Amino acid sequence: MMMMNRVGGPRDASASGASQGGGGLSPRGSHVTRSLIDIGDDDVIYIWSQTEDCILAVSGVERGDVDQMRGGDGGLETDASSTQAGGFPAASGQSPKGKRRHVSDLFLNQCINNLSVDELGASAQMLRCSRPMVHDVYELVLNETGQYIALVGHDGLSVVQLPPKSGSRGLFENGKHTISCRTRCVDEMLLHRHQELRIQQASWFPVPGSTTALHILLLTSDNVLRLYNVLETDSPLLTIPLPGGSTQITAALGETAVAFDFGLPVEIANHRKGSQDSTNDIFFPVYVVRGQGDVIQVMMPSTNRLRKPKLFQLSMFPPADDNYGCDFCSMVYLPTTPAVLVLASSLGTLQHCVILDSETDSDIGYDDEGEARTAESTLFVYETVDLELTLANDFIESASNLTDSSTGDSYTISKSMMLKIDALRDGHYYVWHSSGVHSIELTWLTKMSTFCVEQSRNNTESLFQLSHDEPSVVEHILDTKPIPDSPSSAVQGLLPVNDISSSCLVGLSGDMQLFSFYHKSKINLPRLPLLSSEDVEVAASPLRKLHENDFQERIRNILKRNMSNPVLMCGKSQTVVNHQQCFELLSHVTQVFREEYIQKQDMAREEIEKRAALLRKQKCQQQSELADFNQSKQVVTEKACELAEKYDALHENQVDQLHRIDVLVNTIETSLPYLSNSEKTTRIELEDMSEKLKHLQVSFKKVKTNYEYYSMQNCLQKARQRSSALPVLSPVKETNMRKLLNDQSNRIQQLVTQVNTLMSAAED
Numbered sequence: 001m002m003m004m005n006r007v008g009g010p011r012d013a014s015a016s017g018a019s020q021g022g023g024g025l026s027p028r029g030s031h032v033t034r035s036l037i038d039i040g041d042d043d044v045i046y047i048w049s050q051t052e053d054c055i056l057a058v059s060g061v062e063r064g065d066v067d068q069m070r071g072g073d074g075g076l077e078t079d080a081s082s083t084q085a086g087g088f089p090a091a092s093g094q095s096p097k098g099k100r101r102h103v104s105d106l107f108l109n110q111c112i113n114n115l116s117v118d119e120l121g122a123s124a125q126m127l128r129c130s131r132p133m134v135h136d137v138y139e140l141v142l143n144e145t146g147q148y149i150a151l152v153g154h155d156g157l158s159v160v161q162l163p164p165k166s167g168s169r170g171l172f173e174n175g176k177h178t179i180s181c182r183t184r185c186v187d188e189m190l191l192h193r194h195q196e197l198r199i200q201q202a203s204w205f206p207v208p209g210s211t212t213a214l215h216i217l218l219l220t221s222d223n224v225l226r227l228y229n230v231l232e233t234d235s236p237l238l239t240i241p242l243p244g245g246s247t248q249i250t251a252a253l254g255e256t257a258v259a260f261d262f263g264l265p266v267e268i269a270n271h272r273k274g275s276q277d278s279t280n281d282i283f284f285p286v287y288v289v290r291g292q293g294d295v296i297q298v299m300m301p302s303t304n305r306l307r308k309p310k311l312f313q314l315s316m317f318p319p320a321d322d323n324y325g326c327d328f329c330s331m332v333y334l335p336t337t338p339a340v341l342v343l344a345s346s347l348g349t350l351q352h353c354v355i356l357d358s359e360t361d362s363d364i365g366y367d368d369e370g371e372a373r374t375a376e377s378t379l380f381v382y383e384t385v386d387l388e389l390t391l392a393n394d395f396i397e398s399a400s401n402l403t404d405s406s407t408g409d410s411y412t413i414s415k416s417m418m419l420k421i422d423a424l425r426d427g428h429y430y431v432w433h434s435s436g437v438h439s440i441e442l443t444w445l446t447k448m449s450t451f452c453v454e455q456s457r458n459n460t461e462s463l464f465q466l467s468h469d470e471p472s473v474v475e476h477i478l479d480t481k482p483i484p485d486s487p488s489s490a491v492q493g494l495l496p497v498n499d500i501s502s503s504c505l506v507g508l509s510g511d512m513q514l515f516s517f518y519h520k521s522k523i524n525l526p527r528l529p530l531l532s533s534e535d536v537e538v539a540a541s542p543l544r545k546l547h548e549n550d551f552q553e554r555i556r557n558i559l560k561r562n563m564s565n566p567v568l569m570c571g572k573s574q575t576v577v578n579h580q581q582c583f584e585l586l587s588h589v590t591q592v593f594r595e596e597y598i599q600k601q602d603m604a605r606e607e608i609e610k611r612a613a614l615l616r617k618q619k620c621q622q623q624s625e626l627a628d629f630n631q632s633k634q635v636v637t638e639k640a641c642e643l644a645e646k647y648d649a650l651h652e653n654q655v656d657q658l659h660r661i662d663v664l665v666n667t668i669e670t671s672l673p674y675l676s677n678s679e680k681t682t683r684i685e686l687e688d689m690s691e692k693l694k695h696l697q698v699s700f701k702k703v704k705t706n707y708e709y710y711s712m713q714n715c716l717q718k719a720r721q722r723s724s725a726l727p728v729l730s731p732v733k734e735t736n737m738r739k740l741l742n743d744q745s746n747r748i749q750q751l752v753t754q755v756n757t758l759m760s761a762a763e764d
Contacts, residue, residue: 033416033434035139037493037508040146042170045495046127047120048140048151050512055127055140055149055160055181056120059171116513125172129160129183140493143204143213148230150216152202157186157218159230186218186233187226197221201259206284207302217300219288223257225298227306238306242288242296243313253292260288261333261341263355266299283309285377289331289343295353295379316353316379332419336426337449340442341379344417344431348387352442352472353379383444385474390435391482391566391588422496430505434490436566437478437505439519443470477519479566480510483581486570509569517567551611558604561596565589 036048045058135156142149151158161182167174191197198221205215205227215237218226223244226236244255263285286298297312327346334340343351356378422428427442480489489510497504506516669676675683 032138033418033432033490034137034492034508035418035420035494036137037495037506038140038142038149039495039497040142042146042165044146045506046140046142046149047124047493047508048137049126050137052126053133054129056124057127057172058120058124059169116511120514125176126178127160127162127172127181128178129158130180131158131183131185133158139202141202141204143216144206145213147212148204148214150202150204152199154198155191156188157199157202157216159184159186159216159233161230184230184233186216186228186230187236189234194222200257203260203262205300206262206265217260217286219257219260221256223255225257225260225286225288227300238308240298240300240309240311242298243311244290255290255292255294257288257296258291258328259330260286261331262286263333263339264335287314287331287333287341289328291328292326293328293343293351295341295343297377312377314377314379316381318381320381330417330419332421332429334421334427334429334442336442336445338452340382340427340445342419342429342440344419346417348389348417348433350385350387350431350440351381352383352385354382354448356380382448383442383472385440385472387431387438387474388476389433391479391585418491418494420494420496424496430494430496432478432491432494432507434488435479435481436476437491437494437507439473439475439477441473443473475564476566477505477517477564478569480569482568482570482585483578485578485581489570515569555604555607558607559600561600563592563596565592 036050037045039045043059047056047058048054049056129151133151135153135158137151137153139152140149141152147162149160149162151160161184163172163179163181165172169175173179191199200219200221202216202218204213205217207213207215214230216228216230218228218236220226223242225240225242227238227240228236242257244257266283266285267280268283282302284300284302286300288296288298290296293316295314295316297314299309299312301307301309328343329346330344332342332344334342339355341353341355343353345351417431417433420430422430425441427445429440431438431440478491480491492508492510492512494505494507497506504516504518506514509515
C-alpha cells in the first residue's frame, strides 16, 4: 500500500505555486484530523470531550498488564511487516514524547468494545474548565510534569491547571466526579485585535530537570514564534519574528511557517570577561517548516536566560527543481543517531531528512559581544515516501472537493497530517490523517548509525552496507474512508502505548468512539544467550555458506510484503453504500491478499521445498561418503596396527644396538696406550685434590690440637671456680647463726667462769 522512491535531482528554493499546506485548522467535523488524547507519567489518560466541553481523566493505567490483554475477544490486530530500525540507544535529553506507555486491562477492554467518550464519562473524572471554551480544540497537549494541559484551537489557546491528587487511589481530589479546573487563555487580546491571525501549533517548552514546565511556545500564521509563561499569559516573554513576514503574497507562495518541533539540547561554554570560570548555557534548536518546504533553525536559549535567538535557513541537499514538493503541513524530530527530521505534506508525501552538523566545532561558543555562536546544520533528504492515503486510488486523484455522505459538508481530503513517534523502536513513527493511519519505520537507520560511528575508522565495509540499504517500511494499518461514498470518520487522536514486543494503538474515531488494536512487528528481537552456551563454540554448517545471507533471512525477504490491507473503520450513515464501489474494494483487497500473501507464501514454500530437496540429496551423498570413510577408516586402522608392531620391533633393536656401541667405545678407549685428553684432565684434577687434601690434614691436626688445649684449659678453669667458691648465707640464716654463736659464746664464758671458780676453790 505504498509508493517509494529515492530522491534526486536539483532543488529550486524559489519555486512558486506552493500553498500554505493545511497548516491552519479546520472547523469542527468528523473529517477533521485532531489529536484529542494524551497520557501522563502518572498513567492517567486525558481525553477531550467535544460534546461536554471538558477533559475526561481515566485513571485506568497500570504498568505490566499489557501481556494479559492478548487473549481478549473482539480486539483488532494488524499483521505489521515492519522491521526494526536498530538498537542504538536514545540520545540523552530525549523529550517526553518518546516515553513508553502501558495500558491496563480495563481501559483496553473499553476501547475494544468501542465505548464512546460520552459513555466513558460516567466512569471517568470530568475536568471542566473554569472559563467557557470559546474556540474549537484540535489538539490536547500535556506538559512534562503533568500539571498543565494545553487545549490548542484554531483561534485560541487555553491552559488548564490540573487539580491535586489525593486519596489511596491517587485520583484528583480523592475521586470527585466533576471538578472545576482553573483555566487561562493565552494572549486573548492578541487574537481579538487580529481576527485574521491563526494558531498553527503550540508545544510545551522542554526544560530538563524542571518540576514546573510553565513555558509554552506558540506559532502563529504571521510567522512569529511567541514564548509564554502560563502564569502570566497576557504578554509573551519572548517574540521571535521569522523571515518572510506576514503578507498575502507570502501566504500564497507558501512561505508561512506551519509547524515546528524541538531538537535535543546543545550545551555551549560561556567564558565571561574578567573571570576564569565558565558556565554551560543550554540551547534548544527549534526546527520550523514553511508550507513550501524550507526549514528554519531557531536556537532557543533556556528559560533561565532569555535572549534573542539566532535563526538559520537550513540548506537542503541534494537540490531539487520542485523544491521537494509543496503543501507541507507538519513535521517531527526523531532523536536517533543521526537525528532525522520528517517533513509531511498534505498530499501524503514524507521527506526523511538527515540533520548534518558542522564538521568542526570551532564556530560554537560566544563572540566578544556575548552573542552565542552555533554551528549551522544542513539537511540531507535521504528518502521520499509517497503514502497511499486510502484504498480508493481513483478517489484520491479526483478528491479536490468532496462531500461527506453523512453531513453533506464539502471538504478536501488529508489537509492535515499528524505525526507521533513510537518510543519502543527508534526510527519508528505513526502518521494519521483524515483517511486513516500509517506506520513508517526507517530500516536504513541501523546502517546509517553504524556508518556514523565507524566513519573515523575509515571502515569501507560500513560504507558498502550503507550503499545497499533498504527503503523504509510503510504500512497502511487503518483506513477510515475505503470507498468514496463511505461516511467520513477521521481519527481524532492516536496514542501509541507500548509492550515489550509490540505496540498497541489507542485512538478516537470520528464519532468519538474509542478503539484499539495491536500493531505487531515481525522483527525478531535479539535473544539473550543461555548461560550454558557462553563457552560453547558452535560450528557453522557448511550449507549456510552456499548463499551470502542466511536461509531464514531469505525466507523473510520473500515473505516481506510491500502492501498490506488496513483495518477498515467508517462512520455511521443512513445512506446506502454503492455496491459497485464495495465490489471494487473487495476486488482490490482480494488482489492484495493474493499477491502479497498467497503468492509469496507459495514462493516461500517452493524455496523451502527446493532447499529440502537439496538437503535430501546432500544427505544421501554425505551418507555414501560416510560409508566410504568408514571403510577407509578400517583399512587405515589395520595399517596402523601393523606399523605399531614394526615400530616396537625397530625400537627394541635400536636400544640393543646403542648398548653394544657404548660397550665397544669403552673397550676401545681402555685399550689405547696413551691417555686421552679426558684422562689427562682427570689426572691433573686428582693431583690437585691430593695436594689440597694434605694441606687439609695439616690444618685439621692444628685445629684438633687447639681444641684439646682449649678443652683442657676450660676444665681446669671450671675446677678452680668450684674450689674457690665460698658458701653464701642468706640474711636470715646469718642472723640466726650470729644469735647461736652469741649464745654459745655466753655459755662458754659462763662455763669458763665456773671452771675458774672451781679451780680457785680447789687451790684454796
